[in-house]
Amino acid sequence: xxxxxxxxxxxxxxxxxxxxxxxxxxxxxxxxxxxxxxxxxxxxxxxxxxxxxxxxxxxxxxxxxxxxxxxxxxxxxxxxxxxxxxxxxxxxxxxxxxxxxxxxxxxxxxxxxxxxxxxxxxxxxxxxxxxxxxxxxxxxxxxxxxxxxxxxxxxxxxxxxxxxxxxxx
Amino acid sequence: xxxxxxxxxxxxxxxxxxxxxxxxxxxxxxxxxxxxxxxxxxxxxxxxxxxxxxxxxxxxxxxxxxxxxxxxxxxxxxxxxxxxxxxxxxxxxxxxxxxxxxxxxxxxxxxxxxxxxxxxxxxxxxxxxxxxxxxxxxxxxxxxxxxxxxxxxxxxxxxxxxxxxxxxxxxxxxxxxxxxxxxxxxxxxxxxxxxxxxxxxxxxxxxxxxxxxxxxxxxxxxxxxxxxxxxxxxxxxxxxxxxxxxxxxxxxxxxxxxxxxxxxxxxxxxxxxxxxxxxxxxxxxxxxxxxxxxxxxxxxxxxxxxxxxxxxxxxxxxxxxxxxxxxxxxxxxxxxxxxxxxxxxxxxxxxxxxxxxxxxxxxxxxxxxxxxxxxxxxxxxxxxxxxxxxxxxxxxxxxxxxxxxxxxxxxxxxxxxxxxxxxxxxxxxxxxxxxxxxxxxxxxxxxxxxxxxxxxxxxxxxxxxxxxxxxxxxxxxxxxxxxxxxxxxxxxxxxxxxxxxxxxxxxxxxxxxxxxxxxxxxx
Numbered sequence: 217x218x219x220x221x222x223x224x225x226x227x228x229x230x231x232x233x234x235x236x237x238x239x240x241x242x243x244x245x246x247x248x249x250x251x252x253x254x255x256x257x258x259x260x261x262x263x264x265x266x267x268x269x270x271x272x273x274x275x276x277x278x279x280x281x282x283x284x285x286x287x288x289x290x291x292x293x294x295x296x297x298x299x300x301x302x303x304x305x306x307x308x309x310x311x312x313x314x315x316x317x318x319x320x321x322x323x324x325x326x327x328x329x330x331x332x333x334x335x336x337x338x339x340x341x342x343x344x345x346x347x348x349x350x351x352x353x354x355x356x357x358x359x360x361x362x363x364x365x366x367x368x369x370x371x372x373x374x375x376x377x378x379x380x381x382x383x384x385x
Numbered sequence: 386x387x388x389x390x391x392x393x394x395x396x397x398x399x400x401x402x403x404x405x406x407x408x409x410x411x412x413x414x415x416x417x418x419x420x421x422x423x424x425x426x427x428x429x430x431x432x433x434x435x436x437x438x439x440x441x442x443x444x445x446x447x448x449x450x451x452x453x454x455x456x457x458x459x460x461x462x463x464x465x466x467x468x469x470x471x472x473x474x475x476x477x478x479x480x481x482x483x484x485x486x487x488x489x490x491x492x493x494x495x496x497x498x499x500x501x502x503x504x505x506x507x508x509x510x511x512x513x514x515x516x517x518x519x520x521x522x523x524x525x526x527x528x529x530x531x532x533x534x535x536x537x538x539x540x541x542x543x544x545x546x547x548x549x550x551x552x553x554x555x556x557x558x559x560x561x562x563x564x565x566x567x568x569x570x571x572x573x574x575x576x577x578x579x580x581x582x583x584x585x586x587x588x589x590x591x592x593x594x595x596x597x598x599x600x601x602x603x604x605x606x607x608x609x610x611x612x613x614x615x616x617x618x619x620x621x622x623x624x625x626x627x628x629x630x631x632x633x634x635x636x637x638x639x640x641x642x643x644x645x646x647x648x649x650x651x652x653x654x655x656x657x658x659x660x661x662x663x664x665x666x667x668x669x670x671x672x673x674x675x676x677x678x679x680x681x682x683x684x685x686x687x688x689x690x691x692x693x694x695x696x697x698x699x700x701x702x703x704x705x706x707x708x709x710x711x712x713x714x715x716x717x718x719x720x721x722x723x724x725x726x727x728x729x730x731x732x733x734x735x736x737x738x739x740x741x742x743x744x745x746x747x748x749x750x751x752x753x754x755x756x757x758x759x760x761x762x763x764x765x766x767x768x769x770x771x772x773x774x775x776x777x778x779x780x781x782x783x784x785x786x787x788x789x790x791x792x793x794x795x796x797x798x799x800x801x802x803x804x805x806x807x808x809x810x811x812x813x814x815x816x817x818x819x820x821x822x823x824x825x826x827x828x829x830x831x832x833x834x835x836x837x838x839x840x841x842x843x844x845x846x847x848x849x850x851x852x853x854x855x856x857x858x859x860x861x862x863x864x865x866x867x868x869x870x871x872x873x874x875x876x877x878x879x880x881x882x883x884x885x886x887x888x889x890x891x892x893x894x895x896x897x898x899x900x901x902x903x904x905x906x907x908x
Contacts, residue, residue, distance in 0.1 A: 230411050237415065245423075248819060256497070271497035295415075296408045363405045364397065 217353075226359045229294050229350045232343065236307060237291025244284040251283055252276045258317045259324045266317055286310060294350065297360010304351035311344035432808050433815060436800070438636040455511035459862055462516030462562040462586075464553050464577055466528040468660065469591055470519075470568030473618070474531055476854040477566070478538050479514050480504055481531040499850060503843070507538035507855050510862055515561045518550045520672040521691070523665045525549050551672065553577050557584040564614075564865060566858075567591060570700035572679045575600035582611035587865050589858060591618045592714075593706025594882040598890070598907050601882035608875040615875045616861035619714040620853035622872040623860070624844045626789045629818045630719045630776075638791055638816070639778025640799055642720070645760045646777070647712035649704065652769035653831045657737050657745055658695035658707075662688045689740070696741030698889075703743030704732070705885040705892075709762045711841060713884050715774060715785065716760060717877065724880050725751035725760065728887035729897040736767035749888035762888070769831065771838060781815060786838050789818040883907065 217225075243249045251270075258266035269275045286306065293303030318324075320334035332339070356362035397405070434440070463474050471481060480488070488501040514532035519525040532547035550556040553573075556565070557580055564587035567577050575595040581588050588608070594617055595601040608615045621627045633639075651657065666688050673686045680699040684690065694700040695707055702710075716722060732747035745766040752759055763772075776783045780797040784790045793800045795811040803809040836842040844853045857873070864871050873881075883900065887907055891898045899908045 226407065230408065233408070234411070234415060238419070241419065268496040271499070295412060297405070358401075359404050359407045361405055361408075363401065 222355060222358070225350070225353050226355045228346055229297065229300070229355060229360075232307070232347060232350060233291050233294030233296075235291070235343070236287050237295060240284055240286070240288030240291055243280075244288065249280070249284075250276060251279050254314075254317060255279070260319050260321065261316045283310075297356030297362050298365075300354055300356035300360060300362055301351060304347050307347045308344050308351070311340050311347065315340045315344065429808055432803065436803065437633075437638045437816065439633050439638060439816070455509070455862065456866060457511070459510075459512045459865060460515040460561055460563045461512050462518065462547075462550075462556050462559070462565045463514060463528055464518045464556065464565055464567050465569035465573070465591075466517060466519040466524045467568065469618075470566070471524075471527070471531070473566050473568055473589070473591075473854060473858065474514060474528065475504060476507065476852050477512055477514070477858050478507060478510055478541065479531040479534055480536065481527050482534060483527065484531075485534070485536055503850055503852055505536070505538055507852065508859060509537065509539035509541040510859055511541075512862065513544045514547050515544075516550060516556045516559055517547045518553045518556045520676050521663070521666060522670040523663060552675070554580060557581055557586055562586060564589070564862075570676075570694045571596045571702050571706055572700045575604040576679060578604050578615070579607040582607045582613045582615075585611070585613060587614040587861070589616045589618065589861050590878075592710045592881065593702040593885050594878040595886075596700075596702055596706075598883060598886045601879055601886065602905065604882075605875055605879040614861060614865045614871060615878070616857065616864075616871040617714075617873040617875075617878040617881065618854075618857065619711060619718075619873045619877075619881070620841050620857050621711060621715045621839070622718060623853045623856035624787075624841070626785060626787060626818060626844075627715055627718055629789055630783060630785045633783065633789070633791060633816070633818075634719055634776070638781055639776060639783055640780030640794075640797065641757065642776055642778040643758060644777040645716055645720070645758065646772075646775045647709070647716060647760070647762045648772035648774070649708040649712065649762075649764035649766075649835075650768050650770050650772060651766050651832065651835050654737075656832045656835065657766035658693050658741075658743075659737065659739070660693050662692045666691060693741075696737075696739070696743055698742055698893075701743065702885055702889055703892075704745075704747040704764050704766075705730075705749065705888040708764060709747075709749060709888060710881055710885050711839070712762055712774060713760075714873065714877070714881050715839075716776075717880060717884075718872075719776070719785070720756075720758075722753055722756060722758065722760065724883050724900050724902070725753050725887065726755070727752045727897055727899045728884075728891050730888040730891040732764075732892055736765075744892065747888075747892065749891070751884070751887070774839070787843075789816075790814045791816040 253270075255266045255270035255276075258270075269279055287310070290303045290307045290310070293299050294307065315338070319336070320338050321336060354362075357366060461477060463470055466474065471484070475481070475484060485501070488498075488504070491498040492501050514528075517525055517528040517532070519528055529546050529549060533543055533545060535543040537543065548559070548561070550559070556562060557577075565577075565581050567574055567581075567588060567590045569577065569591075571593050574590050574593075575597075578588050578590055595604055634642075668686045671686070671691055673691070676691060677683055677699070682699050690697060690700070695703070701707065728749055728751050730747065730749040732744035734741060734744050735746045737745045747762075747764045749762045750759065751761075774785045776785070779794065780799040781791050781793045784792075791814060793804065793809050793811045793815045795804065797804065797811075800809050800811075804811060809815060833842060841853060843850050844856065845851065861871055863869070887898050887900060890907055900906075901908050
């Protein structure tokens with residue numbers, strides 16, 4: 217992989233990490249934030265389950281907690297390149313959950329205001345796809361703490377990455 | 386460095402270390418900007434809040450529903466067990482079996498339906514429903530069934546069945562009744578309250594307080610002279626947002642208020658008083674003569690008039706007494722305006738041409754020259770656009786409902802500098818107060834949604850959804866036990882009744898009416 221390719225992948229990972237971290241932090245410090253309204257207007261798959269979650273104050277507290285801390289920890293993971301694969305998988309899962317609550321599909325109207333125009337593909341789905349790239353082209357062993365932690369592990373080397381190649385040369 | 390060391394594949398080069406820590410400078414930038422943003426947000430909020438002199442937290446003084454645990458059992462009689470009577474009795478802790486069955490079905494269909502949960506989590510008010518006076522046999526039986534229901538809030542024990550009385554006077558003579566809830570058509574409110582006060586029974590009376598001005602004066606006098614505790618049924622008195630609004634106004638956030646606009650928009654037959662006619666209703670099961678005993682015009686048995694009495698001025702007070710009364714009482718609660726100097730009202734029966742004589746479209750303009758204030762009420766029962774209750778000041782506008790929003794005016798004098806400096810954005814709410822509840826409630830019917838949006842159905846205490854009716858009944862019972870003042874007492878009730886009657890009189894007589902505060906007469 218060329219240097220610009222690696223730089224682009226690392227930048228992508230850092231940006232998504234930044235976004236998750238700030239989303240989590242912003243929700244955490246806002247006492248009025250709640251996932252209830254978003255869940256309540258579910259209009260597609262698992263509609264019943266999402267609505268039931270929104271209806272239960274206890275469930276909402278749990279969902280809010282998982283969301284806030286989930287976003288924050290995934291963000292830190294991606295940013296630092298720490299447990300990156302786990303963070304990426306968790307991030308994709310979370311994004312897909314957001315997507316299926318309010319997907320921009322024909323015939324499904326959503327109460328969530330949109331800042332752009334979307335048909336089937338929206339920014340949530342694109343971010344999930346970008347995270348899949350981060351997952352499959354992992355840069356964290358060279359540009360992240362995973363490199364320090366898992367270096368001694370059996371599959372520490374990522375030969376295609378220039379930094380690893382240099383270390384071995 | 387030895388060769389062995391430099392060839393160790395697990396050894397991390399300096400460059401490797403630096404690469405691994407690529408996130409550190411990024412995190413540095415993140416933290417720096419995050420703190421900068423927070424500081425800017427905090428400074429802006431601080432600047433606004435210190436300017437306003439109000440806090441974001443709940444109202445400093447919330448009238449407490451129950452100041453002490455309910456010690457002695459209070460025996461309550463219900464007079465009039467129609468839709469509103471059934472609701473009040475349920476909020477006192479006695480749901481009818483039919484309601485429970487329907488509520489359970491609703492929850493099974495939609496888990497967001499919280500009515501059953503709200504009922505079961507009400508405080509046990511330590512009351513017994515001992516007496517029922519109802520003119521329709523089917524409803525009387527329903528009330529008796531409710532009085533002995535075993536599914537009670539807080540797991541309270543079931544009570545023996547209530548006794549049915551055919552006439553309210555017999556109920557008032559009963560030694561088993563300490564207090565009465567009056568939920569009859571408006572035409573009966575005054576007569577029953579006056580007799581109840583004479584019999585020493587405490588009164589919770591539905592709005593509109595009376596049907597006429599004369600009745601309001603007589604009722605005010607009778608209750609004032611007696612020692613009974615009186616509460617008029619305006620649930621907004623218990624709404625957190627309304628109490629917060631009062632606090633915001635007291636802090637002078639809006640500047641001089643010149644115009645208050647209150648509205649009613651409903652767009653369903655139910656919202657226009659086209660209520661269900663029960664199949665069992667007949668001259669055999671309904672005491673029709675007693676129903677129309679006090680009505681100015683006597684007519685032959687009419688199920689429409691019995692079940693949809695609000696459509697006729699013979700029994701009710703139209704939009705003025707039904708819905709303007711709530712809006713006015715909210716304004717009176719927030720601003721303490723009292724009775725206006727004048728009123729000009731107009732309207733007509735423009736949509737529901739079903740034989741009613743009370744208009745479905747109704748506007749009233751009240752003047753308060755002493756307060757430099759106009760209060761406008763505007764209503765239609767054939768359009769559902771939500772216009773809310775807006776208090777318009779020179780410096781800001783406040784919209785009150787289930788929540789509370791204050792928006793600075795672009796041409797405000799007080800906030801001019803802060804608007805210029807960009808601290809205050811007139812396009813954004815200056816202040817939003819949302820009573821705390823994390824979770825979604827399904828509010829089933831359009832009429833319920835209307836009431837909920839006005840803080841008349843539910844309010845929040847410590848984050849938990851509570852029925853505003855329940856709190857208002859609880860407050861009344863608390864004052865009976867422990868003394869004090871009810872939040873919608875007979876003086877507030879008198880102001881409400883007169884204000885509503887001014888609008889009705891103005892509409893019916895086609896002229897502007899005024900209030901003479903010395904002679905206490907509508908002129």
